[in-house]
Amino acid sequence: MSTDKPEELPSEEELAAMDRDGLVELGNKLDGVELVEYPDPWPVKGTRAEKRAERQVAFWFGLSGLSGLAFVAAFIFWPATYKAYNEPGHVMYSLYTPVIGLTLGLAILAVGIGVLTYTRRFIPHEVAVQQRHDGGSNELDKATILANLADAGNRSTIARRPLIKRSLAFGGGVLGLALTALPLGSLLRNPHAQSSNKDGLLHTPWQHTSKDEKVFLRRATGYAEEVSLVRPEDMDAGSMETVFPFRESERDDHAALVKVLKRGDSPVMLIRLRPQDGARVIKHEGQEDFNYGDYYAYTKICSHVGCPTSLFEQRSNRILCPCHQSQFDALQYAKPVFGPATRKLAQLPITVDPETGYFVSTGDFIEPIGPAYWERRS
Amino acid sequence: MTKKLRARTKMRRRIAGLLALGIALIGVGALYSVLVPEPQTAQAAQDPVMVREGEKIYNNTCISCHGANLEGVKDRGPSLIGIGEAAVYFQTSTGRMPAVVQGAQAKKKPPVLTPEQVDQISAYIQDNGGGTEMPAERGEALQGEDPARGGELFRYNCASCHNFTGRGGALSSGKSAPALDNVDEAAMYAAMLSGPQNMPRFSERQLTPAEKKDIIAYVKSVTDGNNNPGGSPIGGLGPQSEGFIAFVVGIVALLGITLWIGAKA
Numbered sequence: 089m090s091t092d093k094p095e096e097l098p099s100e101e102e103l104a105a106m107d108r109d110g111l112v113e114l115g116n117k118l119d120g121v122e123l124v125e126y127p128d129p130w131p132v133k134g135t136r137a138e139k140r141a142e143r144q145v146a147f148w149f150g151l152s153g154l155s156g157l158a159f160v161a162a163f164i165f166w167p168a169t170y171k172a173y174n175e176p177g178h179v180m181y182s183l184y185t186p187v188i189g190l191t192l193g194l195a196i197l198a199v200g201i202g203v204l205t206y207t208r209r210f211i212p213h214e215v216a217v218q219q220r221h222d223g224g225s226n227e228l229d230k231a232t233i234l235a236n237l238a239d240a241g242n243r244s245t246i247a248r249r250p251l252i253k254r255s256l257a258f259g260g261g262v263l264g265l266a267l268t269a270l271p272l273g274s275l276l277r278n279p280h281a282q283s284s285n286k287d288g289l290l291h292t293p294w295q296h297t298s299k300d301e302k303v304f305l306r307r308a309t310g311y312a313e314e315v316s317l318v319r320p321e322d323m324d325a326g327s328m329e330t331v332f333p334f335r336e337s338e339r340d341d342h343a344a345l346v347k348v349l350k351r352g353d354s355p356v357m358l359i360r361l362r363p364q365d366g367a368r369v370i371k372h373e374g375q376e377d378f379n380y381g382d383y384y385a386y387t388k389i390c391s392h393v394g395c396p397t398s399l400f401e402q403r404s405n406r407i408l409c410p411c412h413q414s415q416f417d418a419l420q421y422a423k424p425v426f427g428p429a430t431r432k433l434a435q436l437p438i439t440v441d442p443e444t445g446y447f448v449s450t451g452d453f454i455e456p457i458g459p460a461y462w463e464r465r466s
Numbered sequence: 467m468t469k470k471l472r473a474r475t476k477m478r479r480r481i482a483g484l485l486a487l488g489i490a491l492i493g494v495g496a497l498y499s500v501l502v503p504e505p506q507t508a509q510a511a512q513d514p515v516m517v518r519e520g521e522k523i524y525n526n527t528c529i530s531c532h533g534a535n536l537e538g539v540k541d542r543g544p545s546l547i548g549i550g551e552a553a554v555y556f557q558t559s560t561g562r563m564p565a566v567v568q569g570a571q572a573k574k575k576p577p578v579l580t581p582e583q584v585d586q587i588s589a590y591i592q593d594n595g596g597g598t599e600m601p602a603e604r605g606e607a608l609q610g611e612d613p614a615r616g617g618e619l620f621r622y623n624c625a626s627c628h629n630f631t632g633r634g635g636a637l638s639s640g641k642s643a644p645a646l647d648n649v650d651e652a653a654m655y656a657a658m659l660s661g662p663q664n665m666p667r668f669s670e671r672q673l674t675p676a677e678k679k680d681i682i683a684y685v686k687s688v689t690d691g692n693n694n695p696g697g698s699p700i701g702g703l704g705p706q707s708e709g710f711i712a713f714v715v716g717i718v719a720l721l722g723i724t725l726w727i728g729a730k731a
Contacts, residue, residue, distance in 0.1 A: 310618035322671040401664035
């Protein structure tokens, strides 16, 4: 725009005498804009149509406000606590989500419609034409802008001041190094610092902390603080039960009882095979005494990427993983027979405690459970 | 006189001996009936009329696959000895039995047998080998008090196959876990007890009757259209379908509004 300025600029007196319309026109002219059409939407003031349009906009804004208030009220007072469908209050509860959604949605929508209506009814719909040049900048502009930039660099004298350059490199370098080195350095932690205890990769909460500690198999009953231990006669042939480790020392420790149910590496599938299937079992070398009769305990954590593999088919004796369709054969030490998993599910050694008659584990898994990691050999 | 006396004492001894023998025999008999346990296999409580009617139905509808003596037929159907009335109730009341074709698993279909016939055939099967029995309650009486706890138990024991809101899911080799919509309470209870097809069994000691009822209450609260506060369950599969619908509908709506605003300006 710098090259095609209007020839005649108003003097100071003329500027002072100009009204608002004149100033608007002058400004447009300086930008090369010409208003072809600039109608007043309501040329006659105070008509009934104009009043109606005004009321329309006010209606939408008002509706938005009321709906917003309704949203706040519903959010605070509407019953949001879960009610089963056969309990009183279920209808009100089930309307909670729709009600807060509708009221908030209506509040936002009404503001939008109000703004749109206002724009359409009251803002003039002008038609403007603006001149613009073709192609890139001309040679003169290019040469002068380059000279300007070079001059600024030269005048700053940075090229002649090594102290400033070096101190800047130092300051900037340290900051940059800190930003990259700290995240990278955190990767240098020893991942096996905890390997010998139950919080490490190699072990699970089934690990015995002392030699004569009894780790019982505990079922989940829906109440985390309730300790329900498993006896062999609790399970029918062809059944499966998810069990978690329990120690007598944790009986009154609410936090520990809850935590063990939530830990990713504690769930174990206790499976009782049907007698005719139990007779066909092929055991893994070195794990021949890990089962108790027809009762086998395998980790629930898939050896592929660690999903819970608890789809047990009691007739085909397959254990399925729902994430990637791996299948394990419960009759052959839970070795993978289909899908992406390549390692067997780790087997927990179990027996029955002669004193109490409950199942106990005789030790931790003898191999890490779950997916592979880089130091793992198999 | 001594002769007479001797004869009388002889007579007395004989009578006393007979009496003693009689008392001893009665005593042994009574002891036997008290001490010897009830036979484990036969259920004496079954109504003989029901059993006879059940046998007739069995001979008409089941015998070709399960054999004349419930011993099963190779490659057709398993033995039914000892399966119990819970298994019979589940399989026949949901129409899975009598099966129409041999397949990966029998599918649910409109029941062929009437409820009365189901009870009769249950009595017949129960009379031949016993097995797991059904609870006395039916219908809503099998819904527990605490569906929230039932939900916890459902997620521990059932959700891996049946999906966390009972939508069902795929199993191996063409089998599948069915969706739990429109399944009556007694059929659910029977399924947990008997472990039909590839479903594991849940004995009354593994999941107590109260726990089973809580699970049924939970299932009922999330199936049969009871879990769509938004109006439509969109498959009930959680964030995938909901996100997809929100994205498609939302983007199309936004596009439409944009075009409309552009056309009006």
